[in-house]
Amino acid sequence: MVRGKTEMKLIENATSRQVTFSKRRNGLLKKAFELSVLCDAEVAVIVFSPRGKLYEFSSTSMEKTIDRYRRHAKSGINNNEVTQIVQLQQWKFEAASMSRKIESLEVSKRKLLGENLESCSAEELHEIEGKIEQSLCHVRGKKNQLLEEQIATLKEQEQTLMEENALLREKCKLQSQLRPAAAPEETVPCCQDGENMEVETELYIGWPGRGRTNCRSQG
Structure with missing residues (x-):
């Protein structure tokens, strides 16, 4: 069964808090021992319980490790530099973990696309x-x-x-429906039958300014 992620806050119940402290303290001391054996590292862990009880682990000698730490601190490496080194190691670990996840997703993507199926069962x-x-x-x-x-x-x-x-x-x-009716068209009077229309025209012959002959014709 997959364990759920524990929320990082103070455990209110005193009994549960004591049980968790005992389990995690033992796990911490065990990890410190494994680190010292596997990597040949000098490790020292000091833990005080809520009641003030001391728990410690040292791969060599606690006093020797503390003296070494004091000499190392006096040599010029301050707490900020130690913090930066720890953060750098953490970032490297996260980057490597992210790279593995991306590679796994790429492999899964290629398989979903029908590629690299030779090794699949x-x-x-x-x-x-x-x-x-x-x-x-x-x-x-x-x-x-x-x-x-x-x-x-x-x-x-x-x-x-x-x-x-x-x-x-x-x-x-x-x-x-509201548009007004068109006005009647105006009619031009026409000549009735039997009416005579006279047209008079005058014609002058000769040079301008001189006597002219006037000819009139009637139609």
Whole structure:
């Protein structure tokens, strides 16, 4: 069973706090011992319980390790530099862990794309197939949802246009009903049959300023 992540805050219950202290203290001292053996490191751990009881571990001698620490501190390495070194090591560890996760995700991605399947067993291929089918169902569901939303939007636009068209028809109908009748066209009087029209024309012959012969003709 996978353990849940413990929230980092003070344990209110005194009994639970004491049990947790005992377990984690033993784990801390065990890790210190393993570090000193596996890496040939000089390790010293000092722990005071809530009641003031002392617990300690030293791979060599506690006094010797404390004296070494004091000499090392006097040599010029201050607490800020130690903190920076610890943070740098932590960042390196996190970067390496992130790199492994990215590599694992890349391998999984290539398998989902159908690449590098030679080393996969039948169970792994069955699991990959199930993941692909599940992803395909999600994609189709999302596509159908988008299509339904687009169809609903188009229907709303169609209804709006139909209403606007009906309003325009009503306006045109009202305007045609309120438009005044056209005024009768003015008629030009025509000559009745039997009426005579006389046209007089004058014609002058000669140079300007001199005597001219006037000829008049009647039609």
